[in-house]
Structure formats: C-alpha cells, structure tokens
Amino acid sequence: MSQAPVNRQVLLKSRPSGIPQAEDFEIVEAPAPAPADGQVLVRNLFLSVEPAMRGWVSAVANYSQPVGIGEVMRSFAVGRVVASRAAGYHEGDLVVGMFGWQDYAAVGPEAIQRRIEESDLPPSTALGVLGLNGLTAYFGLLDVGQPKSGDTVVVSTAAGSVGSAVGQIAKIHGCRSVGIAGGPTKVALCLDEFGFDAAFDYKAGDLDAALDRACPNGVDVYFDNTSGPISDAVMKRLNVGARVVICGTASVASWDPWPKGPRVERHLLVKRARMQGFVIFDYAKHYAEAWPVLADWVRAGKLRYREDILDGIEHAPGAIAGLYRGENLGKRLIRIADPDQGAQ
Template sequence: MVLGKNRQVVLISRPDGIPQAENFSIVESMILVPSVGQVVVQNEWLSVEPAMRGWVSAVANYSEPVALGSVMRSYAAGRIVASQHPDWPVGTAVTGMFGWQEFALVDSTQIQRRIDEVELPLSTALGVLGTNGITAHYGLLQVGQPKPGETVVVSTAAGAVGSCVGQIANLHGCRTVGIAGGEAKRRLCLERFGFDAAVDYKAADFSEHLAEACSGGVDVYFDNTAGPITDAVMAHLNIGARIVVCGTASVPSWSPPPLGPRAERDILVKRARMQGFVIFDHLDYYEQARADLAEWVRGGHLAYAEDVLDGIEAAPDAIAGLYRGENLGKRLIRLSEKA
C-alpha cells in the first residue's frame, strides 16, 4: 500500500569540486506504508551544510560517499505522519538524517531525537540546536579550550557554526574577532552576533585590518576555511595558541594538494597546537551541548540567523550557493507552508 506521492533530490553525477545544480535531479516516488518498527516523517525543514561537498565526493573522507542514484544525505526536521512504533506516535516532531525529500520512510533507529524545545522554532533543531551549534560548542570548548581574556578568531564568522563560536567565546569571557566575506556579513558579525571586531577577507586591505584587530595576538583560531585566510591568521599566533580545524571551505579541491604557505614554522615557533575534529565522533556530547545552547537561546544570549530557501526545487543549487557566499546565517530549505 502507498500513502501518496513523494519528491526526492537524488545525486546523478559526481561533482568536480563544489556540487552544482546539474549534479542533482528531482524525482517522484511513492510514500509506502511503514512496516513494524518504521515511521513516515513529513519533512518541514531540510538542512544545507558545507560538509555536503565532502559527502558527494568520489573520495571518501569521514563518511562513505552518497551513492549515485540515491537521495541526497541531509539532516531534516519534521513530524511523524504514519507510525508502526509505539514510542513514536503520529504528530511527534523529530530530526534525523532523513535526506533531501518531502517524506521519509525510516526505521525508528534512524531518528536522531524527539524535538522537545516546543517553544523554539522547529528550524532551530537543524542549526543553532543541531549539528552546527554542537560543532561550535565542542570545537571551541573541548578543542580550543579558551580562557577568559584570550582572543578568539573565527573564520566564516557569519555562518551557522562561526556565529555560534563567537558568541560562546564571548560568554566565556573572551575577546572575539570575526572574519567574513563582504560588508553585510562583517556588519552582521558585529551587530547580530556581538563580535568585538570583524574584518572582511574580500577587502583589499584585509591584512592590515586583520593585523589591527589582532594586535594583541591570537590565542584560539577556529578555522572553517583553510587557504589564504588561515595563512594570514597564522602570522598573529601567540605562544601556546590553539588552532581548531573545523572546515576547509576556501579550497575547492584537495587533489592534488594546494600549494602555498605551510603552517609548521608558525606552530613550532609559537608552540601552538593544531587539531582537527569531526563532530560525528562525539555523539555522547550532543545532549550536554544542546542543553547549554537551548538555555542560551532562551535567555537571549545566543542569537542566530537563518537563510531560508522555499521548496524542494531550491535544493539542487543550494550547496553551490553556500560556496558563492549567498547565505546570511544557517541555510535551510522550507518545505511546508506551516513551517
């Protein structure tokens, strides 16, 4: 038996670098009735992540590549509309790796969690209370280990992860410097997210402004970009600095490895530590981080911005748009008019 029609975004070709709209296709399928232990989720929000570039690459990184012809991997948030599991009744708001599709037939084990923050918008489960916020929380506090009075520099500071990093650093008594692309994003860092200073990496005088903003040196650098931005920050490290490697958004392809300045000398001379992390390795940390994040949002101490695209038709080009720098805040795809 079927419950109706479903639209899905499937991967039809491997991208050369950043995924483009032509690498995806929207197909129609049927929504099957769930078997015992399964539920059907009507997705209301789909997430768009910079990490999706790696998920569709032919070269496996920390996860297996999305298979050609399959639904694009994605976090989603929605409500259960059909259930064959007593613990997951119809109407329950849930989130999980449900994919870019309007409806998802999943085993109950694929549900990441029940969304209990009913006083907050459902979309926050994919951003500030989701993987983005948790990544910021873990990466800064566990890897970066900031101390009050230290200077924390964040690249892609107006993005979903970077904006949280800056605010969490402020909450822990640090001075914060944001790096973002364009004047609008620079202003967003200052006016919405409360960075103490913000610089535009696209500006001709970026190096001079960065040096001014970091005149006392950099104690923690939360790196979402790699490339020339990181090269510029490394010159300002303090002794004992920590570099948190969260992303490499500025480098379209790592094959062959890009040429450029090397970090070894700066790390040696400044006795710095450089560490990468993948948040999926730390699932036992999620509950602790989410409790903090929700408390800070409710208390008005953690602001967030959402960049909303409407309709599943917007999905194929959504990742490329991230790398074109179109978004102001967390990029989401809204599927429901009620969302």
C-alpha cells in the same frame, strides 16, 4: 485504501569534481513509502543544507561513505511523524534526523537523532543553532579550542551559522571575539547582530593589516572554517600556546590535485601551538549535554541566530553551490511543508 501521497526526492545524478552544482542532482517523484515494523513515516518540514555536503558527495576519501549515484541526497531534516510502527514514537511527534532530501522518509530509530522537546522555539532551530551548527560551535570551541577568559578568539566565515555561534560562545566565556567575513553586509552582521568585538572583510584589502588592527595582542584560539590565505595570515599571529581548530576548508575548490601552500610547522613549533581537526559526529554521544545549554542561551538572548530559508524542494539542487558563493545570511534551510500542517 487511500492512495499514498507523492514523495518528491532529490537524487544525486552525477559525481561532482568539486563543489556540487544543480546539474549534479535531479528531482523525481515516487509514492511515499509505508513504514515497516519498527519504523516510522516522517513527513519532512525543513531540509538542511550544509557545507559538509560537498564532502558527502565527493569520490575523494572523506570521513563518511559518499552518497551513491541515484541515491537520495543525504541530509538532516526536521519532520513530523505521520505513522508509527516503532515503540516510543507517536503520530505528531516532531523529530530530527538523517531523513534525506525528500518529502517522506520511512526510517528506524537509528536514523532519528532526537525528538524535539523545545516547544517554545521554532522547529527549524533543531537544524541550525540547536543542530549540527550549534553543536559544532559548542564542542569545537570549548573542547578542542579550550578558550580561557581574556583570550582572543578569531573565527573565519564568522557570519555563518557555525562561525556566528563560535563568536558568541567565546563572548559568553569571557573572550574577545574577532570575526573574518566576506563583504560589508556580513561584517555588519557580525558586529551588530552577533556582538563580535571586531570584524573585518577579508576581500577589502590588506589582510595582514586588518588582522594587526583587530588582534593587537595576537591570537589565542583560531576557529578555522576556510583554510587558504586567510588561515596563512592568522598563523603568523598565533600566541604561545595557541590552539587552532580545523573545522572546514571552504576556500579550497578541489583537493585533486592537492593544493600547496605555506608550511605551518614553524609557527606551531616556535609558538608551541596545537592544531587539531574536528568532526562533529565524533561527539554524538555527548550531544544531549549541549542541547539544553544552547537552548537556554537562545532563550536568554545570549546566542542569536539567522536563518536563510528557501521555499520549495526545487531549490535543493542548487542550494549547496549557493552556500559556497556566499549567498546565504545565516543557516540555509529548505522549507517543504508548513510546520503547523505537517501532520496532514
């Protein structure tokens, strides 16, 4: 009987008080598990890094149970089935699901989001433009934001994997897209790579003046990934009937104690605007509607994407903090195996 391969696992070592840092995690080694009846053994190829992971490890109330101390860090991953004891799954299948930051995962079908069918596209896209990020942009903008042709759509963290997709989907639907990003490199990416009609650097000076130049006719849809001063400035420019999609609060370092800031109620009242929180997992039953649409947009060149790939699981512990420092240009992934050799 052959010896089980080594399974490197990234465990949560301590509970972060804010943004998780590298020292909050540890890497351990154990034998790869054997799949039980009804399970498959997945060899992970790419691990996802999400801003939402900050909430997944926080002790503060969130939309999901926090990862426990000593547990494998929760994560979506793309992997290849290397052994199957589950009906409908076969050795060699490429799958995406909640497999965690580790080399191998023995999981049941409930942990598998889907089998990857887009053989003409890189498998890594199942974690980005065809994964949670693309889905978030698609449903957050179209279902919650409800853009109409001619609307001005403003998105914060516009060069990121979600924000860049929001801007492009807005353009596909006949809207004017305005991106807010941090630094000239990311602004150039919004304009040259993702085709925003306007974009500006929120760090570069007078935020109000920049918004006035970029949105001379006000704001109809605001896709908010940041909260904080950026959002305070946008609120003042909402048009009558505007829609605000609350997707993230990246600018707030800690919610304990709860930060205080300008009140938005008057803006919403006077402009008869609507503000709604959005969590992509609420749309799980509808994912299958979006995947072929997003894939066709990618194939047609209407939806472009960037990936920021770190090679090696040793980069995982510090990867979340790097997101919040703005290090990445595109969807952050950790490659831990060659996709073409993943079945070995």
